[in-house]
Amino acid sequence: xxxxxxxxxxxxxxxxxxxxxxxxxxxxxxxxxxxxxxxxxxxxxxxxxxxxxxxxxxxxxxxxxxxxxxxxxxxxxxxxxxxxxxxxxxxxxxxxxxxxxxxxxxxxxxxxxxxxxxxxxxxxxxxxxxxxxxxxxxxxxxxxxxxxxxxxxxxxxxxxxxxxxxxxxxxxxxxxxxxxxxxxxxxxxxxxxxxxxxxxxxxxxxxxxxxxxxxxxxxxxxxxxxxxxxxxxxxxxxxxxxxxxxxxxxxxxxxxxxxxxxxxxxxxxxxxxxxxxxxxxxxxxxxxxxxxxxxxx
Numbered sequence: 001x002x003x004x005x006x007x008x009x010x011x012x013x014x015x016x017x018x019x020x021x022x023x024x025x026x027x028x029x030x031x032x033x034x035x036x037x038x039x040x041x042x043x044x045x046x047x048x049x050x051x052x053x054x055x056x057x058x059x060x061x062x063x064x065x066x067x068x069x070x071x072x073x074x075x076x077x078x079x080x081x082x083x084x085x086x087x088x089x090x091x092x093x094x095x096x097x098x099x100x101x102x103x104x105x106x107x108x109x110x111x112x113x114x115x116x117x118x119x120x121x122x123x124x125x126x127x128x129x130x131x132x133x134x135x136x137x138x139x140x141x142x143x144x145x146x147x148x149x150x151x152x153x154x155x156x157x158x159x160x161x162x163x164x165x166x167x168x169x170x171x172x173x174x175x176x177x178x179x180x181x182x183x184x185x186x187x188x189x190x191x192x193x194x195x196x197x198x199x200x201x202x203x204x205x206x207x208x209x210x211x212x213x214x215x216x217x218x219x220x221x222x223x224x225x226x227x228x229x230x231x232x233x234x235x236x237x238x239x240x241x242x243x244x245x246x247x248x249x250x251x252x253x254x255x256x257x258x259x260x261x262x263x264x265x266x267x268x269x270x271x272x273x274x275x276x277x278x279x280x281x282x283x284x285x286x287x288x289x290x291x292x293x294x295x296x297x
Contacts, residue, residue, distance in 0.1 A: 005030045008082050017170050021147070029075040032059075049093045052076060073097065107242035108233060115140055115243060117229035127196045128208075132221055134189035135205055139237060141182035142166070143244035143262050146237040150213050152204040159187045168263035176261055 009027055012018045018026075036055045037047075056069055064072070076094060083089035110118070119136055123129035139149060148166050156165040162183050164176045178186070186204075194206065203212035218237055226235035245258050 004083060004088060005034060005079075007086075008079050011082060017172075019147075019169050019171070022169070025071075026075050026079075029072050030079060033072075033076060047080065047089065047093045049097055052094050052097065107246075108235070108239050109246045110231070110235075110239060110243045112247065114229065114231055115240075118225050118231070121225045121228045127193050130189055130193045131197075131205060132225070134185040134193075135218070135221075136225065136240070137182045137185045138164075138178075139240040140244055141178050142176045143241045144176075144237075145169075145241060145263075146215050146218050148263075149237070150203070150205065150215060150218060153202045154190065154204060155202070157186060157190070157204065159183055166263065172263065174260065174263050 005027070008030070009023055012023050012026060013020075033055055036058065037051070040051065040054070052073070056073065059069060059072060073094065077092065077097075080089060080092040080094060084092050119133065119140075122132040122136070124133050135149065138144065142164055144166065145168070148168060151167060152164070156167075157163075158165075162178050162180070164178055166174050166176055168174060190204070194204070197206040197208070198210040199206055200210040201212055205213050207213050207217065222235055222237050222240070226233075226239075241262070245262055248258050248261070249255070
């Protein structure tokens with residue numbers, strides 16, 4: 001089955017243009033399934049819903065949670081559909097198979113005061129602190145994913161127009177406008193502080209060696225600045241993205257605009273931020289409505 005898997009992975013990369021990390025995850029899931037199929041002594045043409053259920057049950061016993069199992073099933077469904085289209089499988093055995101139910105948690109969102117506290121932490125009198133301040137400003141100003149942040153190049157920033165070209169998931173480009181404060185910090189960093197890192201690449205945000213920052217490096221920095229700002233909740237770079245979207249909606253932006261700015265392919269992915277607003281409105285209603293307090297006559 002390895003030949004079919006390699007063909008499918010090539011299809012995902014070349015034809016569908018999926019991100020490298022996504023294709024790598026698909027490859028891992030499919031090879032686990034191929035190993036299971038070899039143990040089961042099955043062949044691709046004998047695939048049934050029951051065989052897939054056995055595989056998912058085995059993965060659950062190994063400790064996979066519902067979210068991971070749902071991802072595996074989605075991966076297999078796409079793979080089987082590809083085999084059907086290629087004439088290598090008579091029918092997709094999991095077309096009608098429901099995935100495990102997922103409880104979707106609301107995103108962690110920082111208040112405006114917490115954002116300001118984090119922004120004030122870096123020491124902007126040295127190159128590392130100034131880099132980090134510019135990085136935090138940009139994450140919050142543009143709602144970037146960490147993968148998008150660390151892949152930004154010098155050519156992606158148009159200071160005169162106040163625009164940032166972002167390469168998102170599936171190599172899809174989008175233009176994100178920046179407010180004047182973010183433009184000022186980023187421009188100052190590029191002109192005066194970035195050269196002090198001895199750049200060896202065109203990446204915007206560099207480490208001490210003049211190379212691009214890693215995802216892990218950005219995560220550690222965000223966590224450190226959050227703790228220094230007195231934020232005790234678990235914080236990640238994505239928290240600033242969540243805060244960006246939520247604060248835009250609270251300020252009156254429409255859902256479609258926020259979807260475009262975030263680079264979401266489907267507006268349903270953006271709708272979760274409306275639930276954050278709903279929770280806040282409910283809390284405000286309970287706090288301030290005159291009939292919300294039980295002991296009032």
